[in-house]
Amino acid sequence: MNKFPASMPQLYACPECTTGSVSRELTVQTGGSVIIPCYYDKKYTEHKKYWCFDAKAAYLYCSILAYANETKGKVSVIDHPDQSFFTMTMRNLQHEDTGSYWCVEEIGGIFLMDEKEQLHLTVQSAPDVSVKSSSVSGHEGDNVSVQCFYSSGYKNKLKQWCRYKDKSCYTEKRTDTSQNSSVQISDDGRSFTVLMTGLRRSDSGWYFCSAGDLQAPVQLTVTEGT
Structure with missing residues (x-):
């Protein structure tokens, strides 16, 4: 109402x-x-x-x-x-x-x-920015990757991987370790892949991959190492 x-x-x-x-x-x-x-x-x-x-x-x-x-x-x-x-x-x-x-x-x-x-x-019918799965998981110390798809109109837009909670972002072609995990972004012209290595439990939470102003949410769950 x-x-x-x-x-x-x-x-x-x-x-x-x-x-x-x-x-x-x-x-x-x-x-x-x-x-x-x-x-x-x-x-x-x-x-x-x-x-x-x-x-x-x-x-x-x-x-x-x-x-x-x-x-x-x-x-x-x-x-x-x-x-x-x-x-x-x-x-x-x-x-x-x-x-x-x-x-x-x-x-x-x-x-x-x-x-x-x-x-x-x-x-x-065909979203401009999307992910294959909105939920990914991994164990402590492991690696996890997320593939983010975008339409041709967003090929030259800035690609980022950001955390909702603290608004921190990782940018394409740059490695950053400020969140206790190494994050790398590689772009092949049709999609970009986010690779997070050395996962910590504190990395769990909601993120989004973006191309230009468009976002696609992804939940990351990091569980205790085996």
């Missing part, structure tokens, strides 16, 4: 009602599914979380699709308070699902704004 009736008059210019800054752009194949992580400050652990949508990017009129820890239709939201994030899963995506979405922590009160992050999702 809409948060406010459609007939409510708009008396003043409201920056919260327009598109604003879109922090994430994703593309998903028609009929496919997507899992999106939404991180939040620990002070919002006990607050309600929800996922809402408006095709025209108007937050004021966005429709709440589901609250945390519930499933409605093809949408499921699961909160992970011990890790300060919740995930949103959407299945069987169709063209009409294209539009703006928001991860929201409900603050409450008439004059208090909810904490939110906007992202834009485009459903298309």
